[in-house]
Amino acid sequence: MKERFLASPVAVCLGVATCALLAAPLFAADGTKGKLTVGGTPVAMTYTYAYFDKTFNEGKDAVVVVLTDAPLPADAVQSSYARNKLVEAGQLSYVELMVSPEKQEIHYEVQDKHFGMMMQPSGDDSDHVLEVKTLDGKTIAGHARTVSAQKSLDDVPYSYDITFSAEIAPAKQN
Numbered sequence: 001m002k003e004r005f006l007a008s009p010v011a012v013c014l015g016v017a018t019c020a021l022l023a024a025p026l027f028a029a030d031g032t033k034g035k036l037t038v039g040g041t042p043v044a045m046t047y048t049y050a051y052f053d054k055t056f057n058e059g060k061d062a063v064v065v066v067l068t069d070a071p072l073p074a075d076a077v078q079s080s081y082a083r084n085k086l087v088e089a090g091q092l093s094y095v096e097l098m099v100s101p102e103k104q105e106i107h108y109e110v111q112d113k114h115f116g117m118m119m120q121p122s123g124d125d126s127d128h129v130l131e132v133k134t135l136d137g138k139t140i141a142g143h144a145r146t147v148s149a150q151k152s153l154d155d156v157p158y159s160y161d162i163t164f165s166a167e168i169a170p171a172k173q174n
Contacts, residue, residue, distance in 0.1 A: 032164045033046070036112065036162070037159050038093065038156060038158045040157070047068040048067055048068075049066040051170065051171060052064075061101060062101070063135065063140050065140060066095075067094060067095045068092060070086075077169070080109075101135070108130075126147070127147045138168060139166065142163075143161075145160060
């Protein structure tokens with residue numbers, strides 16, 4: 001008579017959960033390479049999140065790309081408020097880009113603990129370059145960089161140079 005090995009349901013659940021937790025950050029990190037330097041301190045940017053948003057593009061689909069140095073909890077991916085709480089706690093630095101369907105940068109924002117929370121660099125100037133290589137409705141890939149070192153309103157120098165790719169998630173439903 002053959003003996004069968006049966007794993008307990010708890011062991012199976014723990015194994016599946018562990019694999020899922022380990023795989024999620026690795027998946028987000030696959031297509032991200034570069035750095036954000038703020039106040040002379042470089043930070044490796046290793047995660048990219050992207051989602052559709054109609055809020056700031058006159059009701060048209062724009063893609064928001066969030067480039068980070070740490071994995072984001074699910075509730076922070078599409079919430080700048082939740083991300084900024086992590087920045088305030090010194091747990092996150094990020095560059096956010098809003099991209100039009102025509103592959104043009106509409107807006108950028110840089111968040112890091114070295115900036116005063118009311119003085120975060122943001123805007124849409126030509127010193128911030130976005131080269132979108134892929135934007136097909138499912139994925140986005142490209143290269144974002146500053147032309148030269150920039151300064152925040154508090155005169156904190158910063159720059160970034162990041163290559164990225166990510167699947168685009170649907171917009172958050174309110």
